[in-house]
Amino acid sequence: MKEKIANLMAEINALAINSADEAENLRIKYLSKKGIITALFNDFREVPNEQKREIGQLLNQLRTVATDKIMSAKENFATVNSVDNSLDYTRSSDPIALGTRHPLSIVKNEIIDIFSRIGFTVAEGPEVEDDWHVFGALNFPPEHPARDMQDTFFVTRNPDVLLRTHTSSVQSRVMTSQEPPIRVLCPGRVYRNEAISARAHCFFHQVEGLYVDKNVSFADLKQALLYFAKEMFGEDTKIRLRPSYFPFTEPSAEMDISCNLCGGKGCSFCKHTGWVEILGCGMVDPNVLEACGIDSKVYTGYAFGMGVERITNLKYQVKDLRMFSENDVRFLQQFESAY
Numbered sequence: 001m002k003e004k005i006a007n008l009m010a011e012i013n014a015l016a017i018n019s020a021d022e023a024e025n026l027r028i029k030y031l032s033k034k035g036i037i038t039a040l041f042n043d044f045r046e047v048p049n050e051q052k053r054e055i056g057q058l059l060n061q062l063r064t065v066a067t068d069k070i071m072s073a074k075e076n077f078a079t080v081n082s083v084d085n086s087l088d089y090t091r092s093s094d095p096i097a098l099g100t101r102h103p104l105s106i107v108k109n110e111i112i113d114i115f116s117r118i119g120f121t122v123a124e125g126p127e128v129e130d131d132w133h134v135f136g137a138l139n140f141p142p143e144h145p146a147r148d149m150q151d152t153f154f155v156t157r158n159p160d161v162l163l164r165t166h167t168s169s170v171q172s173r174v175m176t177s178q179e180p181p182i183r184v185l186c187p188g189r190v191y192r193n194e195a196i197s198a199r200a201h202c203f204f205h206q207v208e209g210l211y212v213d214k215n216v217s218f219a220d221l222k223q224a225l226l227y228f229a230k231e232m233f234g235e236d237t238k239i240r241l242r243p244s245y246f247p248f249t250e251p252s253a254e255m256d257i258s259c260n261l262c263g264g265k266g267c268s269f270c271k272h273t274g275w276v277e278i279l280g281c282g283m284v285d286p287n288v289l290e291a292c293g294i295d296s297k298v299y300t301g302y303a304f305g306m307g308v309e310r311i312t313n314l315k316y317q318v319k320d321l322r323m324f325s326e327n328d329v330r331f332l333q334q335f336e337s338a339y
């Protein structure tokens with residue numbers, strides 16, 4: 001009996017099953033009512049009592065091995081057969097169209113990347129602000145026209161709750177909550193009550209820069225901006241600073257770059273001047289430092305602010321500002337970038 005079981009075990013282990021039919025035949029041969037293994041169980045009654053335990057175990061083992069092998073083969077072939085052969089399962093699925101980043105995000109990220117290489121980190125603030133952070137701390141006199149209904153969106157009847165008109169508000173937040181040295185970029189969306197046209201929108205985007213430390217000079221500002229202009233628009237780009245006025249900087253300037261479309265020769269884009277304006281900047285007014293609790297006798301700082309739409313237009317020549325907020329995929333899909 002023992003020998004028989006061992007031989008059958010070897011036989012079953014050696015079986016190669018190639019189809020569901022073969023598996024079924026083997027099941028009948030070994031495991032059905034009249035099958036070889038079932039017959040052995042009948043013979044088992046004849047085994048002397050003292051051998052029953054050992055032989056019983058071997059017999060059970062044999063049945064388990066045979067059942068596992070034959071039934072799992074049967075199952076496997078059954079699954080294969082249920083596959084619909086009229087379908088081509090090797091075909092790739094329909095390609096899913098990948099989205100692209102919004103051009104304003106691409107340019108914003110590039111600006112952040114350029115300034116992060118000279119030590120700037122990013123600071124953000126709320127879009128719904130109070131008067132003090134947007135105007136008061138930044139040296140806007142109470143009667144300044146920027147506070148006027150003409151420019152500012154007020155959120156409630158309370159004139160102290162408004163949509164920020166520039167990201168300079170984040171300057172006031174950073175300066176009141178951090179000690180110098182401060183070196184931050186403040187990107188974000190801003191709102192102004194303007195009629196929407198190809199050249200103006202009621203919301204747009206800015207990146208503000210702020211550096212406050214001991215001995216920060218106008219020369220530092222100029223150097224940082226020259227570095228930025230070359231990184232953003234190419235090594236040959238030139239800059240020029242024109243005197244200007246902002247309440248929060250003294251002295252203040254506006255910066256032009258040599259027109260990146262005509263290389264400074266003059267074209268319709270730069271109105272034949274060879275220069276295009278890209279940002280406002282200046283030395284942080286001591287009044288602003290003091291209002292935010294920074295000792296203006298110890299610290300100085302520079303600040304600059306640029307419109308992301310403006311920089312994007314220079315890079316990509318988008319003629320109509322409204323394109324940025326229409327979400328037309330035909331427009332958006334034209335921008336591919338590492339940023």
Ligand code: DAH
Pocket residue numbers: 165166167168208209246249279280281282303304305306
């Ligand atoms: N906040 C100004 C604006 O919205 C831009 C600006 C100009 C920011 C000069 C600055 C700056 O930090 O120094 O028009």
